[in-house]
Amino acid sequence: MRKPIHITTPWPTQEEMARRFRIPKARQRELQALVDEFKAKLSPLEEPPVTLVEPEKRRKRASAA
Amino acid sequence: MPPPPDPKAVFLNVPYDEEFHSLYIAYIVGLFQLGLVPHLASEIPGGDRRLDRISKLIQSCRYSIHDLSRVEVSVAPTAVPRFNMPLELGMTITWANLHPGLHTWFVWESELHRLQRSASDLNGTDPYIHNGTAEGVLRELCNAFRRDRMPSVPRMLEDFHFVDNNLNAILYKYGTRNPYDRSVFMELSWLSKTLADLTRQTGPIA
Numbered sequence: 245m246r247k248p249i250h251i252t253t254p255w256p257t258q259e260e261m262a263r264r265f266r267i268p269k270a271r272q273r274e275l276q277a278l279v280d281e282f283k284a285k286l287s288p289l290e291e292p293p294v295t296l297v298e299p300e301k302r303r304k305r306a307s308a309a
Numbered sequence: 310m311p312p313p314p315d316p317k318a319v320f321l322n323v324p325y326d327e328e329f330h331s332l333y334i335a336y337i338v339g340l341f342q343l344g345l346v347p348h349l350a351s352e353i354p355g356g357d358r359r360l361d362r363i364s365k366l367i368q369s370c371r372y373s374i375h376d377l378s379r380v381e382v383s384v385a386p387t388a389v390p391r392f393n394m395p396l397e398l399g400m401t402i403t404w405a406n407l408h409p410g411l412h413t414w415f416v417w418e419s420e421l422h423r424l425q426r427s428a429s430d431l432n433g434t435d436p437y438i439h440n441g442t443a444e445g446v447l448r449e450l451c452n453a454f455r456r457d458r459m460p461s462v463p464r465m466l467e468d469f470h471f472v473d474n475n476l477n478a479i480l481y482k483y484g485t486r487n488p489y490d491r492s493v494f495m496e497l498s499w500l501s502k503t504l505a506d507l508t509r510q511t512g513p514i515a
Contacts, residue, residue: 246435249372249413251456253316255344255509261502264346265495272499279503282471283511 311368314411317346320366320373322397325351325489329379331473333488335443336374337497338469339450341505342460345372347498350397351489364400371412373401374453378419378441380427395428415453417446443469460508468504472497 262272319340323333340347348370353362367373375398380391398416405412418424418436425432437453439445447465476488476497483492 248451248453248455251344251454253344255506256317256341256346256502258506261346261499265499265502267496267499271496275496275500275503278475279471279500279507283504283507286467 311408311411314369314371315346316371317344318370318372319345319347320370320401321347321349322373322375322394322401323349324376324379324391324394325487326379327488329376330476330488331443332376332378332439332441332446334473334476334497335446335469336376336450337494338472338501338504339447339465341498341501342465342468342508343450343454343456344505345454349489349494352491352494363397364404367397367401367404367412373412373414374417375401375414376417376439377424377427377436378417378439417449419445443473458509464508468501468508471504472500475500 267275321333321336321340323329323336337347348366350359350363350366353366357365375394377394377398380394398414401412401414405414416424416431416434416436418438419441421438424434424436437449439449444462444466447462447469451459451462451465479493479496479500480486480488483490483496485493487493488497
């Protein structure tokens with residue numbers, strides 16, 4: 245197996261690809277929205293969810309201490 | 310000396326089969342994730358003879374991938390072997406030998422040792438074995454190419470599933486059942502490129 249080729253060329257730009265693929269602006273926006281929605285669902289939560297303690301319980305805990 | 314090829318361009322020599330469409334999408338998604346741009350013979354507008362157009366396209370690309378996994382005799386009563394992929398590989402090898410440094414070609418197969426039976430003249434060439442799966446295609450793309458900030462194969466696979474799931478909607482939009490149709494290829498490419506941009510921006514790469 246040959247060694248992998250290391251790609252160092254710049255990433256394809258939006259303008260470059262828009263010229264090449266000739267996707268209308270409106271369709272570009274539709275596809276972008278589709279992708280954004282998909283990626284938002286995929287993103288893992290970075291922090292554990294915060295557990296809210298009701299003010300009443302908080303006061304009771306403080307007085308018991 | 311011929312003009313330098315586009316350093317990001319990859320000519321995809323794949324069978325235009327219905328059964329192959331998942332692997333075809335995996336190639337498109339995977340190449341964009343690596344910052345490369347796939348090119349397909351069907352994308353070239355008509356005019357010249359088809360073979361001349363393919364030849365020009367090969368010459369304009371820095372790399373080419375030749376998937377020989379479906380070089381086989383068709384099951385139809387008038388069975389004929391499929392020669393398009395080996396023909397285009399032969400054209401590419403000639404071009405690369407005439408102009409070393411301008412073009413690098415790769416052979417992809419589904420099974421180990423199958424190439425030795427189908428094209429023994431290629432002995433000494435290590436094919437990339439994708440096992441007939443999209444995951445295999447993505448894995449082997451990462452074996453063939455590396456770049457900084459490249460995503461992991463599982464992350465690429467998620468993007469592949471997204472594009473694959475949207476294929477029917479794209480086919481419907483263009484009123485075709487052919488995923489290799491020029492307009493469909495352009496849209497699949499755009500979708501894959503948009504995904505790759507976002508994957509890169511949001512990281513992480515693991």
